[in-house]
Amino acid sequence: MAERPPGRARHFLGDLGVDGQYDREGLCIARIQVNTANCTARGEVRAGVLATLVDVVGGMLAARELYPDWMATADLALRIIRPARGPVVEARASVLRRGRTTLVVEADVYDVDDVDDRNQYVRGDANACHGHGAESTRSRHSERRVAWASMTFAVLASGGAEGPVDGRSSGIDTSDSEHAGRTSLTDHVFGRTWSMNGPGFDVPVTDGVGITISDPAGGVASVEVNEYVQNSVGALQGGVMALLAETAAEQAVGSAVGREAEVMITDLQMAYLALGRIGPIESRVTELEGDGIGVECRCPPSGRQSALVELHDRGDDDRLTTVVTVGTSSSTNASMAEPGDAGLVTELGRLRNTGVS
């Protein structure tokens, strides 16, 4: 879900310190400072944090494109190309397709070394940025690309009312210094720059949003739904869903390989099926044993494991809210624990009983 920052109340997006802007080329750009709170023990930005960043930048772009309609994130795919270490991580989103009922967005994510690099980009040097709408200009900048993401947003008709992202009432801090001479209502609502500022985390982000782990080996973790982690429609923010799925998979796969610290998340594929409104939202993990171990062919490489993570709303009759597949890589050849393969068809059967709305 694209986010409306939580008015004046403290919100985890503020503590992440997301800020960004719209540029003249049609892109939306968002960035965060990398710090120990949003990194793993290896000093790499968490996949869930990257997913949050791209969800925000995609949502802000979608909000502007669709105004006065609103939208909900239907799916999000994140591929981590190499570890993100900062010092600044920047996501640049562009529209792939705008349809009547959906909007498809892709985003590239970069490690940015310094402010000057970003300013050079932001000033609108078309030859220095890529812009997916003009592929011939891609990748001419020097920053290091760390991830790629795509998202589909479902369009929610406003019925004539303004969407909840209206910057005048949402608590988004916007800068409208360039409004002079512009007549577009969209331009007025969506200032060229925006920020979500808070005091920051003094604990790891997973602790900060309130994720608790009850069964590491089983990948059972949960998070409460409250104002701090809600989105604009009062449900658990999609980025927190990603953090929860990441934590659950990391714990389960880590327990299986016996070296949790060496488990790296490489892919997140998230399908948002229903809003998580009540909570707690709880994860359940099914590990998927890869074939990279002990086979003559080295495809996939040793240590490539995947996990299916279901996120259920315990307070809403255990409703299935989100299905996530998580790709991981570990630097050990240790075998996975007994995989859940045999139960997966049964698992789908169980989803059958809970998933249709």
Add this chain to the structure above:
Amino acid sequence: MTTSTPQTQRTETGRHLPFSSVRVSDYFRLERWELPASNDVDEPVQLFGRMPVESHQCSQAGGMTTGGLLSGVDSIGGMTAGLSVLPRWIVTTNMMATIVRLSNVGPLRLHSIVLRRGRRSVVVAVEVVDEGDHDATVALVTMTCAVLDAVRRDLHFERPIGIDMPPPDPHPVVPEVFFGIEPGSGPVTRLVITDHLRNPWGILHGGALALLADVAARRAAVADRKGSEARWARPACGDTVIHYLQPSRVGPIEARCEVLGGQGDRLAVRVGMHELGLGDRLVGVASVQVLAC
């Protein structure tokens, strides 16, 4: 429900192939059957499929190519979604595939189930297991379909669905030939649309774009890693995300790849697919993980 126009197509070896009755799902010899519905009207549609793993359709990793696998997934998942919204029908808008195993024994069994049925979209999960390897999970795919506005009064199905596995082709051809993918190398790969690749509405089958993304990404990876380790000479594709942005009717489709980067045995490749005959419009975008073998 699928129709095709009789025609022949010349292969690279000059042999004429009778593609008149060979549809995309038939090429992969996809058997399909539906779990009989109970009296519960809210019970979601469930479909199963089975496809053999044949050597001419395998990657260097020893299993069905990911593009071929996703072609079968699109057939099964799309039918599942469509049956769940009758008398309307659907189009696939995206697939997110986690490929767990690239080496398969076969046959592969596909199980498709509706996760969410909304007014405007249907989300389907498809699990693929290897019957020849103790039902080990091969892939898990989540696909989203948009519900079409128009009611399809010409759609009639005998329920539960049951479609036998087509017989083996005595003169099998590789997927690149069947799908009209031009020979080549490097970051740009073309597919020529012929009638047997269309669905009943004249639109290019989603499996064809999946196969194109697979072939194009591998060629791009080979070009990118030229001169490096030998195992990059014939890589295979793993996790894949495809967004179907516009229907393709004219072609040719040109896949333009960008190697985004990677580490060790894997590369991430972005594939932008453009329809040259319709103003170069972007019809699909894929992100493909390419793995050294």
